[in-house]
Amino acid sequence: MDTIFIRGLRVDAIIGVHAWERRLERALVFDLELGTDIRDAASSDQIRDAIDYAAVVETVTRLAQTLQPALLETLAEGIARRLFEDFPIRRLRLVIDKPGAVPDVKQIGVAIERLREDYAACG
Numbered sequence: 001m002d003t004i005f006i007r008g009l010r011v012d013a014i015i016g017v018h019a020w021e022r023r024l025e026r027a028l029v030f031d032l033e034l035g036t037d038i039r040d041a042a043s044s045d046q047i048r049d050a051i052d053y054a055a056v057v058e059t060v061t062r063l064a065q066t067l068q069p070a071l072l073e074t075l076a077e078g079i080a081r082r083l084f085e086d087f088p089i090r091r092l093r094l095v096i097d098k099p100g101a102v103p104d105v106k107q108i109g110v111a112i113e114r115l116r117e118d119y120a121a122c123g
C-alpha cells in the first residue's frame with residue numbers, strides 16, 4: 001500500500017481535562033499517514049484521483065478547532081472517523097502530540113491505527 005503523509009501539522013485548539021486548560025487555546029501537533037493506492041492518480045495526473053492532502057489538512061484543522069473535547073482519544077477517534085467518511089483511504093495512522101502537557105517529557109500524546117474495515121458504515 002502507498003502512503004500520503006502529513007507531518008508536524010500545528011493547530012491551536014481547546015482541549016484538556018482540567019478547567020484551566022479549557023480557558024486558552026494550546027498547540028497540538030498532528031502526524032498522519034494515509035494508506036492508499038496512488039496508481040490511478042499517477043496515471044491520470046488528476047487531483048480528483050488523488051487523496052488531496054490539502055483537503056485533509058483542512059478537515060483535521062477544522063475538527064481540532066471545533067470538537068474541543070477533554071481527551072486526546074476523543075479527538076483522535078473523531079478525526080479518524082471523519083477522514084474515512086470523507087476520503088477514500090484504506091488505512092490511517094494518526095499521532096497527536098500535546099507539547100508541554102506534562103513537565104519533563106519530550107513528547108506525549110496518542111497514536112492510533114485504523115483500517116477502513118473498522119468503520120463498516122463508511123463503505
Ligand SMILES: Nc1nc2c(c(=O)[nH]1)N=C([C@H](O)[C@@H](O)CO)CN2
Nearest residue numbers: 015016017018021070071072073101
Ligand atoms: N490518556 C490521556 N491522558 C491524559 C489526557 C488525555 O487527553 N489522554 N489529558 C490530560 C490533561 O488534559 C493533560 O494534558 C494535562 O494534565 C491528562 N492525561
